[in-house]
Amino acid sequence: MKDSELETMRKSFNTVKSRSNSIKESPSTQRLISRVREIKEYSIENNEELFNQLCESFKRNDIDFKFAKTSEDALKIIDDLLDEYGCTTVAKAKSNTLGEINLKKHLAGENIDVVETDLGDRILQLKKTDNKPVHPTGPASHLNISNITDIVNESLDVNVSPVPREIMETVRHDVLKRLESANVGISGANAMASEEGSLVMVHNEGNISIVSLKDLHIIVAGIDKIVPTLEDAISVVKLETIFATGSYVTSYMNVVSGPSKTADIEKKLLKNMYGAEKVFVILLDNGRSNATPECLYCIGCGNCVVHCPVYNAVGNEFGFNNYLGGRGVAMSKFIEDDETCFNSGLYMCTLCGLCTLNCPVAIPTNEIIENMRKLSTDVGFYPKAHGVIKDNVSKNDSPY
Numbered sequence: 001m002k003d004s005e006l007e008t009m010r011k012s013f014n015t016v017k018s019r020s021n022s023i024k025e026s027p028s029t030q031r032l033i034s035r036v037r038e039i040k041e042y043s044i045e046n047n048e049e050l051f052n053q054l055c056e057s058f059k060r061n062d063i064d065f066k067f068a069k070t071s072e073d074a075l076k077i078i079d080d081l082l083d084e085y086g087c088t089t090v091a092k093a094k095s096n097t098l099g100e101i102n103l104k105k106h107l108a109g110e111n112i113d114v115v116e117t118d119l120g121d122r123i124l125q126l127k128k129t130d131n132k133p134v135h136p137t138g139p140a141s142h143l144n145i146s147n148i149t150d151i152v153n154e155s156l157d158v159n160v161s162p163v164p165r166e167i168m169e170t171v172r173h174d175v176l177k178r179l180e181s182a183n184v185g186i187s188g189a190n191a192m193a194s195e196e197g198s199l200v201m202v203h204n205e206g207n208i209s210i211v212s213l214k215d216l217h218i219i220v221a222g223i224d225k226i227v228p229t230l231e232d233a234i235s236v237v238k239l240e241t242i243f244a245t246g247s248y249v250t251s252y253m254n255v256v257s258g259p260s261k262t263a264d265i266e267k268k269l270l271k272n273m274y275g276a277e278k279v280f281v282i283l284l285d286n287g288r289s290n291a292t293p294e295c296l297y298c299i300g301c302g303n304c305v306v307h308c309p310v311y312n313a314v315g316n317e318f319g320f321n322n323y324l325g326g327r328g329v330a331m332s333k334f335i336e337d338d339e340t341c342f343n344s345g346l347y348m349c350t351l352c353g354l355c356t357l358n359c360p361v362a363i364p365t366n367e368i369i370e371n372m373r374k375l376s377t378d379v380g381f382y383p384k385a386h387g388v389i390k391d392n393v394s395k396n397d398s399p400y
Contacts (some may be wrong), residue, residue, distance in 0.1 A: 001130075001315035005142040009134050009315060012141035013306045019246025020303075029242055036239045037361045039232045040297040043224075050194040050226045051283070057197025058281060061258040065281040071101035071335075074220060074282050078103070078186070081280060082112060085216050087184040093203070093211045094118040095188030096136060096300060097220050097284060099322030100335065103186070114186075115178045117207035122171055123148055126155035132316045134324070136302040137244040142315065185211030185276070189221040189256075190240060190300065191233035192281075198257040199281065200233040202241060202250040212256060217276035219256070222284050224296035230255070236299055243301035243360050287334030292368055295330050297361045304355035304365065310348050318345040326355050326365040333372060342381035346373060 001009075023029055043050060058065045068074035082090070090107065092098065092114050104114045104125075116122040120140040124131040133139030140148070149162040156174055160166045187208055189199040199219055201208050211217065227233050234253075241250050260275030271277055288296060305311040305325040311318050319328030320340065326349050333341035351366040359365070376382060 001134075001142060001317065004144075005147075006313070006315050008144045008147075009142035010312055012135075012138060013312065016135075016138070016244075016246060016306055020243060021246075023242060023246065023248060029239075032235060032239050032242070033360050036235050036299065037297070039227050039235060040299070040361055043227045043232075044293050044296045047223060047226060050228060051223060054192060054194035054197060054226055054283075057194060061197040063197060063258055063279045063281055065283060067283045067285070068220075069285050071284075071286050074101050074284050074286070075103070075106050077282055078107075078218060078220075079110065081216060081218060082107075082110075082184060085184055087112065087182075087216075089113045089115060089178065089182040089184075091179050091182045091185040091211045091214055092116055092121075093185070093187035093201070093208045094121050094137075094139070095186075095220065096322040097188040097222055098186065099133070100286065101220070101284070102321070103220075113178070115175055115182065117175055117179075117205075117210055118203075119168060119171060119205060122175060123151060126171075127151050128155070133322060134316050135305065136300050136322070136324070138302075179210065183215040184218065185214035185216070186218045186220070187211050189219050189225055189281075190237045192221055192226045193230040193233045194226055194228055196230045196257060198230050198233065198255050200230070200237050201254045201256070202237045202252065203254070204245075204251040206252055208254050209252065212254065213275055215272075215276060216278045216280065217256070218280050218282065220282045220284055222286070222288055224288050224291075224298075239360055240299045240301045243299075243303040287331075287336075291331065291334040292371075294363050294368060295327065295334070297363050298327055299361060301360060303358050303360065304363075307354045307358040309352065309354065310345075310350060314348065318348050320344040326369050327363060330365065330368045330372060338376055338379050338381050341372060342376055346376055346381075347383050 066077050068077060090112055107114050116125045120138060123140045134142045145162045148167060152160055152167055152170060158170055160170050190202050191200045241247055259271055259277055259279050260273045261269055261271045262273045263269050304327060308325050311325045316324055319325050320332035323331050329341060329344045329346055332344045349369045351370055353366045355365045356362055
């Protein structure tokens with residue numbers, strides 16, 4: 001990342017800190033922190049049981065679903081669904097999971113136009129190069145108003161002024177126009193309730209509502225997002241909101257428990273009133289079943305990278321795809337392999353522990369990274385300087 005982008009990112013992160021500090025220490029937030037930690041511990045420990053219950057609940061709610069062992073499996077399922085609906089344009093909501101499986105790159109190769117509906121993600125999409133997000137809920141936090149103005153004017157062939165509202169309205173108009181022909185929407189989910197068979201999504205812009213109004217709503221969610229009840233799911237997304245944005249709640253909280261339907265004519269059930277006629281959930285493993293349990297406690301707030309000294313120094317070079325910072329490095333081992341983990345910044349981490357200190361569910365990322373370094377060394381992935389020291393010790397009984 002450029003120095004100017006890093007400076008803008010740090011300013012944005014300071015804004016997040018100042019907004020959230022006032023409510024992080026409140027008694028209600030402290031109670032919520034304890035509750036969500038218990039929810040995540042229980043859910044990961046009993047994931048198989050909750051998974052089976054969720055599948056039964058989906059059947060009851062008329063939600064179609066498939067399990068995807070790998071990202072390739074997930075993409076194949078999506079391809080088949082898009083073929084079924086004759087889709088050429090997809091409305092996409094913000095989702096780290098969709099970034100994990102490289103959905104946009106894959107569909108570009110299939111000549112499918114993917115339109116980001118989140119403003120930050122859309123700005124990055126228009127940027128075209130170096131468009132990796134820098135924060136889970138503020139993907140374009142490293143771009144200042146001048147950068148964004150130039151991106152929008154060049155990409156959309158317009159002449160907007162460097163005024164936030166004017167930029168927002170220009171991008172919104174373009175997105176809505178491009179989505180007129182879209183009949184499929186794709187999103188992730190912040191949490192899934194196994195008992196009710198409900199999927200919870202939070203957003204401020206109202207864009208997920210647009211995505212869910214298409215004929216087909218595809219939802220791709222990791223199996224680590226499963227929790228026992230809807231009340232548990234709400235607790236998780238509320239805590240995520242507090243630590244990600246500094247607000248108690250987001251503007252919108254969508255709960256999807258089935259396709260659109262009505263029974264207002266003689267109590268006869270009719271599908272496809274306004275929303276999707278079909279909801280299809282892809283339950284993604286992609287290494288999660290082999291992951292260190294604590295890695296799966298993450299609620300996606302991004303507070304770790306906001307406080308990480310390494311991330312604030314180098315930006316999104318530290319991490320893997322949409323999974324940023326030390327936790328992203330850790331997940332890359334399970335999603336990909338040891339080499340990917342090494343190249344994602346395994347040895348960038350200083351092991352300072354600020355990520356854990358500022359994590360609402362206290363993920364011991366520094367301990368996880370330290371253990372991964374040991375495993376990485378065993379299979380031959382370590383910095384060249386370390387290799388020189390190792391060779392010298394073997395030859396001379398000295399690191400020199």
